[in-house]
Amino acid sequence: MEIKKVWAVFFSPTGGTEKVATTVAQVAAKALCAAYDTYDFTLPQGRENEVVFGEGDLVVLGTPVIAGRVPNLLLPYLKEKIKGTGAIGVPVVSFGNRDYDDALMELRNIMEDRGFQTVAGGAFVSEHSFSRKLGAGRPDEKDHALLTEFGEKIGEKIKQGWVYSQPAYVKGEEPIRPYFTPRDRHEGAIDIRKVKPVTGESCCNCGICAEVCPMGAISRDDYSLIPGICMKCCACVKKCPTGAKYFDDGGFIYHKEELEELYERRAEPEFFV
Numbered sequence: 001m002e003i004k005k006v007w008a009v010f011f012s013p014t015g016g017t018e019k020v021a022t023t024v025a026q027v028a029a030k031a032l033c034a035a036y037d038t039y040d041f042t043l044p045q046g047r048e049n050e051v052v053f054g055e056g057d058l059v060v061l062g063t064p065v066i067a068g069r070v071p072n073l074l075l076p077y078l079k080e081k082i083k084g085t086g087a088i089g090v091p092v093v094s095f096g097n098r099d100y101d102d103a104l105m106e107l108r109n110i111m112e113d114r115g116f117q118t119v120a121g122g123a124f125v126s127e128h129s130f131s132r133k134l135g136a137g138r139p140d141e142k143d144h145a146l147l148t149e150f151g152e153k154i155g156e157k158i159k160q161g162w163v164y165s166q167p168a169y170v171k172g173e174e175p176i177r178p179y180f181t182p183r184d185r186h187e188g189a190i191d192i193r194k195v196k197p198v199t200g201e202s203c204c205n206c207g208i209c210a211e212v213c214p215m216g217a218i219s220r221d222d223y224s225l226i227p228g229i230c231m232k233c234c235a236c237v238k239k240c241p242t243g244a245k246y247f248d249d250g251g252f253i254y255h256k257e258e259l260e261e262l263y264e265r266r267a268e269p270e271f272f273v
């Protein structure tokens with residue numbers, strides 16, 4: 001099977017998933033002596049048109065893990081606008097040092113349904129969207145060695161004459177489990193679905209927050225207003241040059257602090273080739 005082009009295709013509000021998908025795809029392209037290209041569907045304009053891959057393409061498709069799953073706000077795009085038509089697929093997810101639960105298996109299943117022939121899959125750690133502590137500095141040198149090993153193994157597997165017979169094995173449970181729910185001290189569910197960041201006085205009206213919001217949720221007339229849906233990806237928080245955007249919701253802060261406390265240990269990437 002000849003691979004002509006290896007693609008890194010990703011949704012990456014704060015850059016972790018992009019690092020994961022592009023590193024794996026670049027290494028695999030080199031191993032297969034194939035061309036390399038990227039497709040970024042982080043911003044709303046990147047999700048307007050259909051993207052069709054086909055025979056001769058190897059697509060490394062990456063999303064962050066949200067509540068142990070593929071981000072539900074991306075499902076319409078993934079299930080309607082990305083087509084595999086026989087391309088080889090590699091699902092990759094990046095998670096913030098807690099766990100990836102069933103996200104990798106869910107992404108593999110979506111790729112299969114969209115006509116990709118999955119050959120491998122992997123879950124890698126990046127800094128957690130909510131935090132500067134959780135997964136800080138990840139993917140680091142040790143992660144890069146594993147990302148490289150994964151990309152090389154994909155190349156080797158295909159060069160050795162791999163022929164598709166069934167979806168790639170990845171870790172996860174089927175049926176896919178429900179979304180991970182944060183809990184308070186009394187085991188009550190913390191519902192952060194409607195929570196949105198607030199804007200402090202240091203806002204200098206540069207508009208970067210509105211430009212980087214993957215949901216196009218921030219008003220272009222008044223950057224302190226968020227009329228659209230917020231997925232809490234924290235692109236606006238982490239990319240604000242003056243630190244003006246932040247979350248002040250009690251449930252959100254409790255959950256973030258609890259994550260930082262409970263998941264201080266180093267989670268390791270896992271890949272399946």
Ligand SMILES: Cc1cc2nc3c(=O)[nH]c(=O)nc-3n(C[C@H](O)[C@H](O)[C@H](O)COP(=O)(O)O)c2cc1C
Nearest residue numbers: 012013014016017065067068096098099126128129
């Ligand atoms: C709403 C939300 C839920 C998340 N849930 C999880 C989770 O269940 N497990 C985990 O380890 N990380 C979780 N994360 C962290 C992201 O998966 C992680 O930071 C990811 O690398 C971000 O990708 P990006 O840098 O490409 O934006 C969550 C992030 C957000 C915004």
